[in-house]
Amino acid sequence: xxxxxxxxxxxxxxxxxxxxxxxxxxxxxxxxxxxxxxxxxxxxxxxxxxxxxxxxxxxxxxxxxxxxxxxxxxxxxxxxxxxxxxxxxxxxxxxxxxxxxxxxxxxxxxxxxxxxxxxxxxxxxxxxxxxxxxxxxxxxxxxxxxxxxxxxxxxxxxxxxxxxxxxxxxxxxxxxxxxxxxxxxxxxxxxxxxxxxxxxxxxxxxxxxxxxxxxxxxxxxxxxxxxxxxxxxxxxxxxxxxxxxxxxxxxxxxx
DNA sequence: ATGGCTTGAGTGTCAAGA
Numbered sequence: 700x701x702x703x704x705x706x707x708x709x710x711x712x713x714x715x716x717x718x719x720x721x722x723x724x725x726x727x728x729x730x731x732x733x734x735x736x737x738x739x740x741x742x743x744x745x746x747x748x749x750x751x752x753x754x755x756x757x758x759x760x761x762x763x764x765x766x767x768x769x770x771x772x773x774x775x776x777x778x779x780x781x782x783x784x785x786x787x788x789x790x791x792x793x794x795x796x797x798x799x800x801x802x803x804x805x806x807x808x809x810x811x812x813x814x815x816x817x818x819x820x821x822x823x824x825x826x827x828x829x830x831x832x833x834x835x836x837x838x839x840x841x842x843x844x845x846x847x848x849x850x851x852x853x854x855x856x857x858x859x860x861x862x863x864x865x866x867x868x869x870x871x872x873x874x875x876x877x878x879x880x881x882x883x884x885x886x887x888x889x890x891x892x893x894x895x896x897x898x899x900x901x902x903x904x905x906x907x908x909x910x911x912x913x914x915x916x917x918x919x920x921x922x923x924x925x926x927x928x929x930x931x932x933x934x935x936x937x938x939x940x941x942x943x944x945x946x947x948x949x950x951x952x953x954x
Numbered sequence: 955a956t957g958g959c960t961t962g963a964g965t966g967t968c969a970a971g972a
Contacts, residue, residue, distance in 0.1 A: 708961070708971085709962075711962090712960090712962095735961070736962095759962085760962050760963065760969095760970090761969095761970075761971095807972090808970080808971085808972085846971095846972070864972070900958085900959075900972070901958085901959035902957080902959045903957095903958055903959090944959085944971085944972085
């Protein structure tokens with residue numbers, strides 16, 4: 700089973716890239732973030748024609764998450780239960796026996812800001828919820844745009860980014876808090892090239908210069924870790940015309 | 955150099971992203 704995550708930065712603009720990528724990469728499940736549309740603008744028909752069912756938790760202009768899958772999406776749920784949040788950042792469903800959680804974690808804007816406080820509260824709520832979900836669903840994968848670079852090796856210039864948003868200690872502590880539940884960062888289960896990133900700024904020709912961060916992740920529950928055969932970042936879509944600023948991350952599971 | 959692009963809102967130019 701191949702599962703993947705991709706922040707598409709507007710599904711309306713990126714639909715051709717998504718359809719091409721589905722045909723090429725053939726994932727069994729694909730988590731999308733930043734669809735930036737309500738359900739009425741969501742391309743259910745085009746995805747159906749491509750062989751994918753979809754569930755969507757969207758809103759106008761900002762945020763919005765979806766899961767696309769070849770098989771049925773069972774037991775779909777939206778948002779973090781008990782966490783009052785108007786922003787549409789979470790959707791979950793079971794696909795072929797694996798609980799898939801798709802999350803678009805807050806950016807936080809600037810350390811110390813209101814949005815930063817919201818980000819840390821959000822991450823705490825997610826972690827509490829994940830602790831419960833892992834009891835309910837031993838085979839669980841948390842995929843998405845975490846907006847956290849977990850370690851200095853995930854950052855093109857760790858000195859410049861030290862303590863900055865996406866790299867601050869409380870954010871990295873929150874990431875480690877998720878790992879402390881027993882989950883593993885699928886990408887780090889394998890040898891990887893140095894300077895592997897999943898996001899590059901649109902400005903300053905950052906992609907061509909590989910000025911990036913690794914902030915999109917796939918976390919696997921203990922029951923899924925040993926069956927993970929590969930985890931890769933596909934930079935190809937980032938090279939296209941009008942790309943998303945994020946690249947897809949893919950994990951291959953033997954189940 | 956606090957910008958540099960890109961998007962969605964909506965016809966002016968701004969907020970937000972990371």
